[in-house]
Amino acid sequence: MPQALLKVQNLKKHYPISQGLWGQTTGQVKAVDGVSFDIYPGETLGLVGESGCGKTTTGRAILRLIEPTSGDVTFKNMHVTTLKQKKLRELRRHMQIIFQDPYSSLNPRLTVGGILSEPLKIHKLTTKSARGERITDLLETVGLSPDAARRYPHEFSGGQRQRIGIARALAVEPELIIADEPVSALDVSIQAQIVNLLQDLQAQLGLTFLFIAHDLSVVRHISQRVAVMYLGRIVEIASREELYNNPQHPYTQALLSSVPVPDPRIKRNRTILKGDVPNPSNVPSGCPFHPRCPEATTDCKQVEPELLEMGNQHRVACILRTQQAA
Amino acid sequence: MKETGNDPPYPGVLDTLSFAQPILRVDNLHTQFHTDDGIARAVDGVSFDLYPGKTLGLVGESGCGKSVTSLSIMRLLSHPGRITNGAIYFQDRNLLSLSEYDMRNVRGNDIAMIFQEPMTSLNPVYTCGFQIDEAVMRHQSLDANSAREKTIDMLRLVGIPAPEQRANEYPHQLSGGMRQRVMIAMALSCNPDVLIADEPTTALDVTIQAQILELLGELQQRLNMAVLMITHDLGVIAEVADHVAIMYAGQIIESGPVDTIFHNPKHPYTQGLLASVPRLDETRERLSVIKGTVPNATQFPKGCRFASRCSIAQDQCHHQPALVEMEPSHHVACWLA
Numbered sequence: 207m208p209q210a211l212l213k214v215q216n217l218k219k220h221y222p223i224s225q226g227l228w229g230q231t232t233g234q235v236k237a238v239d240g241v242s243f244d245i246y247p248g249e250t251l252g253l254v255g256e257s258g259c260g261k262t263t264t265g266r267a268i269l270r271l272i273e274p275t276s277g278d279v280t281f282k283n284m285h286v287t288t289l290k291q292k293k294l295r296e297l298r299r300h301m302q303i304i305f306q307d308p309y310s311s312l313n314p315r316l317t318v319g320g321i322l323s324e325p326l327k328i329h330k331l332t333t334k335s336a337r338g339e340r341i342t343d344l345l346e347t348v349g350l351s352p353d354a355a356r357r358y359p360h361e362f363s364g365g366q367r368q369r370i371g372i373a374r375a376l377a378v379e380p381e382l383i384i385a386d387e388p389v390s391a392l393d394v395s396i397q398a399q400i401v402n403l404l405q406d407l408q409a410q411l412g413l414t415f416l417f418i419a420h421d422l423s424v425v426r427h428i429s430q431r432v433a434v435m436y437l438g439r440i441v442e443i444a445s446r447e448e449l450y451n452n453p454q455h456p457y458t459q460a461l462l463s464s465v466p467v468p469d470p471r472i473k474r475n476r477t478i479l480k481g482d483v484p485n486p487s488n489v490p491s492g493c494p495f496h497p498r499c500p501e502a503t504t505d506c507k508q509v510e511p512e513l514l515e516m517g518n519q520h521r522v523a524c525i526l527r528t529q530q531a532a
Numbered sequence: 533m534k535e536t537g538n539d540p541p542y543p544g545v546l547d548t549l550s551f552a553q554p555i556l557r558v559d560n561l562h563t564q565f566h567t568d569d570g571i572a573r574a575v576d577g578v579s580f581d582l583y584p585g586k587t588l589g590l591v592g593e594s595g596c597g598k599s600v601t602s603l604s605i606m607r608l609l610s611h612p613g614r615i616t617n618g619a620i621y622f623q624d625r626n627l628l629s630l631s632e633y634d635m636r637n638v639r640g641n642d643i644a645m646i647f648q649e650p651m652t653s654l655n656p657v658y659t660c661g662f663q664i665d666e667a668v669m670r671h672q673s674l675d676a677n678s679a680r681e682k683t684i685d686m687l688r689l690v691g692i693p694a695p696e697q698r699a700n701e702y703p704h705q706l707s708g709g710m711r712q713r714v715m716i717a718m719a720l721s722c723n724p725d726v727l728i729a730d731e732p733t734t735a736l737d738v739t740i741q742a743q744i745l746e747l748l749g750e751l752q753q754r755l756n757m758a759v760l761m762i763t764h765d766l767g768v769i770a771e772v773a774d775h776v777a778i779m780y781a782g783q784i785i786e787s788g789p790v791d792t793i794f795h796n797p798k799h800p801y802t803q804g805l806l807a808s809v810p811r812l813d814e815t816r817e818r819l820s821v822i823k824g825t826v827p828n829a830t831q832f833p834k835g836c837r838f839a840s841r842c843s844i845a846q847d848q849c850h851h852q853p854a855l856v857e858m859e860p861s862h863h864v865a866c867w868l869a
Binding site: 256257363365366393394395396397398399401402405420421422423424426427428446450460461462463464465466467468469470471472476478479482483 | 593594707708709710737738739740741742743745746764765766767768769770771773790791794795804805806808809810811812813815816818819820821822823825826
């Protein structure tokens with residue numbers, strides 16, 4: 207195995223719940239609760255889960271856009287979590303993010319040229335005279351015409367704005383891009399354009415992606431490896447083929463069986479989960495999935511499962527599965 | 533091939549059951565918005581029928597006019613939207629010629645609607661129970677006590693645990709899935725003949741979506757409702773629809789039985805749409821792409837509206853193609869199909 211580009215170890219982000227006149231802390235929302243994974247150079251790791259499972263918080267905590275409560279993030283050999291502001295800014299040149307909402311993530315008062323020149327100025331990447339040329343290059347890379355530089359974000363459609371967001375991330379020539387639901391807000395025909403663009407860029411520039419999404423079909427398409435999150439933890443991580451063809455965790459199985467397939471001839475055996483995702487301020491004991499799990503036993507209520515290797519780089523956090531394997 | 537003219541766009545949907553009459557017929561509906569930028573022809577000559585117990589899936593991307601179609605049926609368009617032409621028959625009555633008072637008796641009672649975002653379509657200052665009571669009291673002339681009984685029955689029917697307590701809670705106290713159940717309970721409280729579901733699961737997570745779709749299917753069977761399912765999610769359509777109509781730029785460009793649409797699509801837009809979705813059940817090397825974007829409703833191109841994005845467009849595509857029956861109950865609006 208090559209050396210990991212990014213190592214995330216036991217990452218946690220807890221938000222205190224304050225109540226009362228003096229704001230006493232009465233509890234914790236455990237948005238991210240002990241997440242660990244590696245990303246290798248040139249690959250795409252998909253991070254999936256339902257709303258509120260902590261996937262976005264994980265992405266932002268890695269970049270320290272949100273300060274993690276504890277845990278360690280190592281990019282190459284740098285400990286991201288302990289860097290001082292100045293060093294952190296230098297590091298962000300190598301790690302960029304693409305946001306979900308192409309409407310709110312671009313400054314409406316700057317032209318596209320202005321938006322793209324900000325990272326170039328901050329990181330002193332080009333001389334003033336070469337900047338225009340670099341912006342033209344960037345726009346062409348993402349499939350926009352050079353005259354886009356003089357226009358404002360509101361003049362563009364959602365798909366085009368997402369291209370601008372991608373160009374902004376690419377401006378600093380990053381190695382790792384965290385893509386947080388980059389296609390969720392787009393129509394299907396536009397979604398395909400952006401997914402293809404991301405794949406082309408990865409091939410051309412050797413980018414590494416952490417691709418965060420709730421759409422399991424898109425994640426299957428773009429990722430080499432996939433991690434499934436539930437209530438702030440990773441419950442299963444494996445290669446794409448393993449995860450989609452041989453899912454082990456009961457949650458992954460139910461999740462996959464819930465996704466409607468665009469083919470009326472396929473009738474699937476569906477595991478319909480009962481109930482809702484529990485509130486992350488009050489995570490169930492033992493395995494956090496046990497109240498909704500169709501296979502839960504009394505042990506599941508007590509034993510907190512660890513993410514254990516089942517062979518083939520397939521790791522699962524479920525005592526029922528890992529006991530069988532052992 | 534024959535021109536369809538005024539025929540319903542898929543008369544053959546229940547060929548074997550020739551006695552089946554459509555419960556709702558939308559005939560050549562035109563809805564326009566007069567804006568500062570010109571007239572937006574959001575719905576431009578749409579026709580379809582709904583049959584009892586059957587689901588018609590209306591598919592299209594944002595801005596294609598699918599939601600405006602549903603709001604037109606309910607006559608819920610707000611200024612500057614206006615229905616400029618066409619007819620909507622519920623049983624034998626043209627809804628467009630009803631007075632506002634009569635229309636109120638149709639809404640909720642005969643035709644009900646559920647919306648995409650349950651948080652914004654429930655009133656935050658009233659309890660969930662009160663909002664259902666209100667509908668039941670208005671349409672079924674029940675007193676407050678029997679209305680509440682009915683409300684609790686409905687909440688139980690849609691699978692809400694502890695309905696007596698939930699009825700006294702406010703929408704913000706419920707999760708997204710529960711709110712959507714409350715909306716369904718409200719929509720179905722007066723046993724409507726037609727249910728219009730406008731992206732009912734788009735805001736929900738997949739595991740909750742599966743619950744809601746299953747619930748809708750069960751209730752449809754039980755109540756023999758006609759359902760108009762509006763969504764952009766082809767997976768949902770494949771699962772729930774009997775018949776599918778694909779909309780593009782204010783017009784239906786292809787319609788047919790669900791199996792035909794997914795396995796023998798004729799319109800290049802339908803084909804492109806199906807090819808562009810990543811699938812859970814297969815690995816595709818590369819997604820095929822429909823180039824360009826949806827045209828603006830104030831400036832639809834002349835002729836076939838898809839021509840500028842179509843990979844096989846030819847000269848004749850500058851003329852508007854009619855929706856033509858290619859094979860029984862499969863209609864396509866394309867010169868080249």
